Amino acid sequence: EDQVTQSPEALRLQxxxxxxxxxxxxxxxxxxxxxxRQDPGKGxxxxxxxxxxxxxKEKERLKATLTKKESFLHITAPKPxxxxxxxxxxxxxxxxxGKGTKLSVKP
Amino acid sequence: xxxxxxxxxxxxxxSGTSVKIECRSxxxxxxxxxxxxxxxxxSLMLMATSNEGSKATYEQGVEKDKFLINHASLTLSTLxxxxxxxxxxxFYICSARETGYSNQPQHFGDGTRLSIL
Numbered sequence: 171e172d173q174v175t176q177s178p179e180a181l182r183l184q185x186x187x188x189x190x191x192x193x194x195x196x197x198x199x200x201x202x203x204x205x206x207r208q209d210p211g212k213g214x215x216x217x218x219x220x221x222x223x224x225x226x227k228e229k230e231r232l233k234a235t236l237t238k239k240e241s242f243l244h245i246t247a248p249k250p251x252x253x254x255x256x257x258x259x260x261x262x263x264x265x266x267x268g269k270g271t272k273l274s275v276k277p
Numbered sequence: 278x279x280x281x282x283x284x285x286x287x288x289x290x291x292s293g294t295s296v297k298i299e300c301r302s303x304x305x306x307x308x309x310x311x312x313x314x315x316x317x318x319x320s321l322m323l324m325a326t327s328n329e330g331s332k333a334t335y336e337q338g339v340e341k342d343k344f345l346i347n348h349a350s351l352t353l354s355t356l357x358x359x360x361x362x363x364x365x366x367x368f369y370i371c372s373a374r375e376t377g378y379s380n381q382p383q384h385f386g387d388g389t390r391l392s393i394l
Contacts, residue, residue, distance in 0.1 A: 213385035
């Protein structure tokens with residue numbers, strides 16, 4: 171059964187304090203791993219797609235990496251506006267989502 | 278690009294009312310759209326896959342007579358919650374993926390908060 175587990179559940183950082191979010195997955199036939207950002211009361215906003223182990227993608231302060239069993243979302247020198255819930259999802263058959271990591275960045 | 282519009286954003290209505298939610302892809306065509314339900318602090322749960330010009334595919338445990346889906350064009354899918362009851366209160370989100378790109382990301386609407394009194 172396809173499964174996605176994200177950790178930690180919640181993360182509080184000071185502005186400028188870099189950290190990483192983890193997404194562990196099991197899927198039969200990975201067709202893509204996706205990272206989304208979700209603000210309260212809104213739908214998920216697409217960030218990155220990763221297709222194969224070793225692949226990396228970057229966007230501003232965010233960098234996503236992929237291995238055969240997990241993906242990391244690295245946040246470098248975060249700002250308060252980076253506060254959101256970050257969702258990881260894997261595409262095998264259907265798109266399966268993790269429960270997300272709620273990130274809070276304090277000024 | 279890849280904008281999905283969902284309306285309404287919030288609905289409050291009495292028990293027994295039917296509620297229609299629209300999902301539109303604004304700048305791309307989508308043969309397939311998806312409907313999700315999200316409970317607080319939980320994952321997005323796929324309810325059904327909406328296919329243009331054919332019947333929707335429902336996930337196990339989702340009542341097709343309760344949640345009617347119509348995908349009448351390549352840019353519009355609708356979800357109708359029939360005879361809604363308080364237990365149907367939730368956050369409903371649609372998504373769409375551009376036709377012909379099965380490994381591309383789904384793009385999401387901003388969701389509909391449904392509250393049944």
